[in-house]
Amino acid sequence: MKFSIIVQAAPYSCQSAETAYRFAKTLLDTGHDLHRVFFYGDGVHTGSAFASPPQDEPNIPANWQALAADHDLDLVVCIAAAVRRGVLDDTEAGRYSKSGSNLAAGFELSGLGQLADAIAQSDRVITFGA
Amino acid sequence: MSDKKKVLIINRRAPYGRSNARDSLDVALTCGVFEMPISLLFADDGVFQLLGGHQAKDIGQKNLSANLAALPMYDIDQLFVCESSLNTHGLASDQLDHNPTVVDHNAIQQLIQSHDVVLTF
Numbered sequence: 001m002k003f004s005i006i007v008q009a010a011p012y013s014c015q016s017a018e019t020a021y022r023f024a025k026t027l028l029d030t031g032h033d034l035h036r037v038f039f040y041g042d043g044v045h046t047g048s049a050f051a052s053p054p055q056d057e058p059n060i061p062a063n064w065q066a067l068a069a070d071h072d073l074d075l076v077v078c079i080a081a082a083v084r085r086g087v088l089d090d091t092e093a094g095r096y097s098k099s100g101s102n103l104a105a106g107f108e109l110s111g112l113g114q115l116a117d118a119i120a121q122s123d124r125v126i127t128f129g130a
Numbered sequence: 131m132s133d134k135k136k137v138l139i140i141n142r143r144a145p146y147g148r149s150n151a152r153d154s155l156d157v158a159l160t161c162g163v164f165e166m167p168i169s170l171l172f173a174d175d176g177v178f179q180l181l182g183g184h185q186a187k188d189i190g191q192k193n194l195s196a197n198l199a200a201l202p203m204y205d206i207d208q209l210f211v212c213e214s215s216l217n218t219h220g221l222a223s224d225q226l227d228h229n230p231t232v233v234d235h236n237a238i239q240q241l242i243q244s245h246d247v248v249l250t251f
Contacts (some may be wrong), residue, residue, distance in 0.1 A: 041153050081149075116164040120134075130148070
C-alpha cells in the first residue's frame with residue numbers, strides 16, 4: 001500500500017516525532033511504499049542540520065536522512081513553515097540575507113502543493129500531530 | 131491531478147494557542163485550489179475557532195475568523211461541529227459563526243467513513 005506521512009511534531013518536544021520515524025521505518029520494512037514525508041508546523045525542525053542531540057539519544061534528523069538514503073524517500077519540508085522558524089536552504093538563506101543555511105541533506109523545501117499531491121497519490125495519509 | 135480525493139480535516143485545537151488552526155486552514159485552501167472536495171470538522175477545543183469577535187491583533191496574530199469567512203470563495207462550505215464538544219465547552223450552536231452543521235458521534239463516524247482522507251490538526 002502507498003502511504004504518505006505528515007509530521008507536525010518537533011523532534012525532542014513530542015514523542016510523535018520519534019513515532020513517525022518508527023512508523024515510516026516499519027512500513028518500509030514490511031514492504032509498503034512511502035510516497036512522501038511532509039514536515040509541517042514545528043515538524044520542520046526535523047530538517048535542521050544543526051540538531052546536535054546527546055550521543056545517548058536518538059538523532060531523529062539523522063535517522064530520517066539514513067532512511068531516505070536507503071529507500072530513496074521524498075522528505076519535503078514545508079517552505080512557509082520552515083522559513084518562519086529559521087530552517088533555510090541556500091536559496092532561502094540568500095533571499096533573506098542570512099549568514100548561512102541549515103537544511104540537512106536529503107530534505108527539500110517546497111510548498112503545500114506537495115502535500116495536496118501526496119493526498120492525491122497515496123492510499124493512506126497518516127498524521128503525526130503536535 | 132486526476133484523482134479528486136474527498137478530504138476531511140478535523141480541527142481539534144483552539145484558534146491561537148498553537149499554529150494548528152492556521153496550518154489547517156492553509157492546507158484546506160491549498161486542497162481547495164487543487165479542486166479536492168473538502169469538509170471541515172471542529173471538535174474538542176477546535177470549536178472555539180467558530181466563535182466570532184476575535185481580537186487577534188492584541189496578541190500579534192492574524193484574525194483566523196476572517197480567513198474562515200473566506201472559505202466559501204474556495205468552494206469550501208461543508209463545515210461541521212461536534213455536538214458533545216459544544217456541550218463540554220458550554221457553547222450553543224447559535225453562538226457560532228460560519229454556519230456549521232451540528233453532528234453527533236454517529237454522524238461523525240459516517241463523516242469519516244464517507245471521506246477518502248482524514249487529516250487532523
